[in-house]
Amino acid sequence: MxxxxxxxxxxxxxxxxxxxxxxxxxxxxxxxxxxxxxxxxxxxxxxxxxxxxxxxxxxxxxxxxxxxxxxxxxxxxxxxxxxxxxxxxxxxxxxxxxxxxxxxxxxxxxxxxxxxxxxxxxxxxxxxxxxxxxxxxxxxxxxxxxxxxxxxxxxxxxxxxxxxxxxxxxxxxxxxxxxxxxxxxxxxxxxxxxxxxxxxMDEALPQEELGRIRAALEGALKGLAADGRVLEVHDLRTRRAGPRTFVEFHLVVPGSTTVEQAHQICDQLESALQVSLEGVQTTIHVEPDHKAKHATFRVG
Missing domain, CATH: 1.20.1510.10 (Cation efflux protein transmembrane domain)
Incomplete structure (x- = not known):
């Protein structure tokens, strides 16, 4: 129904x-x-x-x-x-x-x-x-x-x-x-x-759902970090609008990463979040290594 x-x-x-x-x-x-x-x-x-x-x-x-x-x-x-x-x-x-x-x-x-x-x-x-x-x-x-x-x-x-x-x-x-x-x-x-x-007022998601998002990202980032393709994720922000959930964060990769490689990494992270939270819409801002803040999810 x-x-x-x-x-x-x-x-x-x-x-x-x-x-x-x-x-x-x-x-x-x-x-x-x-x-x-x-x-x-x-x-x-x-x-x-x-x-x-x-x-x-x-x-x-x-x-x-x-x-x-x-x-x-x-x-x-x-x-x-x-x-x-x-x-x-x-x-x-x-x-x-x-x-x-x-x-x-x-x-x-x-x-x-x-x-x-x-x-x-x-x-x-x-x-x-x-x-x-x-x-x-x-x-x-x-x-x-x-x-x-x-x-x-x-x-x-x-x-x-x-x-x-x-x-x-x-x-x-x-x-x-x-x-x-x-x-x-x-x-x-x-x-x-x-x-x-x-x-x-775009409050952040409750801790339970935020924890699922963090766990999904950490799981997906382990493999990507092992070969140095991802350095960290920071500035994670979430909000909800009715049945839709919005997640955005900054993804730090080596400066030598090509646009195509960065796009593939983003697709992997988005897929991991979709499995964790149905209907989530993800926005990822890719940054080179000198933009690292060493905060939120630091990988490696």
């Missing part, structure tokens, strides 16, 4: 989940279930934004965008984070007065059953989206899956807490849970915005 199809599925499930949670809130009047339903509205908007971003990111490179449109997915993730924060603020506004003046909840049994059904659908969807998003290396799909998963976790807390309020008669637990849900949503929104802004 493609990222576009996965997000279409997410959008459809989000609508169904919203209807179920909305009915649960209307039946009970629980502000905690209201907070749960409101987050589903964000899920719908976020899935729609992610779907649009993925479609834009698939456009081929053109004269105005020679590196493609893959960063469009980060804008979607930032928008989703902002929507999450707005939802949290709406929940806080609704829950605070009810905390000061708690009210009993009606028809809670049926409301909890509907909410449980909605959360089960969300759990299956979240696991599916995260798995497919990672396979396709789509930040928008992964972000949508993580958002849905956080919704499942907060819904579980809401169900447990509201059920406890029903059993004990401590109705103040209902708005208190809504406030806790809002704070958790704020945390999630901040993290999502921060990660997406990092992509827009």
């Amino acid at each position: 493609s990222p576009t199809q996965a997000l279409l599925l997410s959008l459809g499930v989000a609508v169904v989940v919203f209807v179920l949670k909305g009915l649960a809130y209307l039946l009970t009047g629980s502000v905690a279930l209201y907070s749960d339903a409101l987050e589903s509205v964000v899920n719908i908007a976020a899935a729609a934004a992610a779907l649009l971003a993925v479609r834009v990111s698939k456009r081929p490179a053109d004269e105005n965008h020679p590196f493609g449109h893959t960063k469009a997915e980060y804008f979607s993730a930032v928008l989703e984070g902002v929507l999450i924060v707005l939802a949290a603020l709406a929940i806080l506004r609704e829950a605070w007065p009810r905390l000061l003046a708690p009210e009993p909840i009606e028809e809670l049994g049926l409301g909890l059953l509907l909410s449980l059904l909605a959360s089960s659908l969300n759990a299956l969807l979240a696991l599916f989206l995260i798995s497919k998003g990672r396979q396709a290396r789509s930040p928008a799909v992964v972000a949508d899956g993580q958002h849905v998963l956080s919704d499942v976790m907060t819904s579980a807390g809401v169900l447990l807490g509201v059920g406890l309020a029903w059993l004990t008669g401590w109705w103040w637990l209902d708005p208190l849970l809504a406030l806790l849900v809002a704070l958790n949503i704020l945390r999630m929104g901040w993290r999502l915005v921060r990660d997406s802004v990092g992509g827009l």
Whole structure:
């Protein structure tokens, strides 16, 4: 299933989940279930934004965008984070007065059953989206899956807490849970915005992927260094734009190396990186031996 199809599925499930949670809130009047339903509205908007971003990111490179449109997915993730924060603020506004003046909840049994059904659908969807998003290396799909998963976790807390309020008669637990849900949503929104802004700002790859790149280069350089064809690699830089990974570095070779020989060496290094990290795009700047910095990967 493609990222576009996965997000279409997410959008459809989000609508169904919203209807179920909305009915649960209307039946009970629980502000905690209201907070749960409101987050589903964000899920719908976020899935729609992610779907649009993925479609834009698939456009081929053109004269105005020679590196493609893959960063469009980060804008979607930032928008989703902002929507999450707005939802949290709406929940806080609704829950605070009810905390000061708690009210009993009606028809809670049926409301909890509907909410449980909605959360089960969300759990299956979240696991599916995260798995497919990672396979396709789509930040928008992964972000949508993580958002849905956080919704499942907060819904579980809401169900447990509201059920406890029903059993004990401590109705103040209902708005208190809504406030806790809002704070958790704020945390999630901040993290999502921060990660997406990092992509827009061309942050380096995480240490795990950077380690794979270093290992691939070191393995490929051993043979090349043995006969003196490569002296060192330095100024390694990495970044990501949606599903694409960009790697660039300076390659120091003996001054007597011909252009054709240097080109063959570059092809070997690029092939090694492709095996280590699928879809990587490599840029190599070849330099003569007097440009050596004796840094990063010094060979020989």
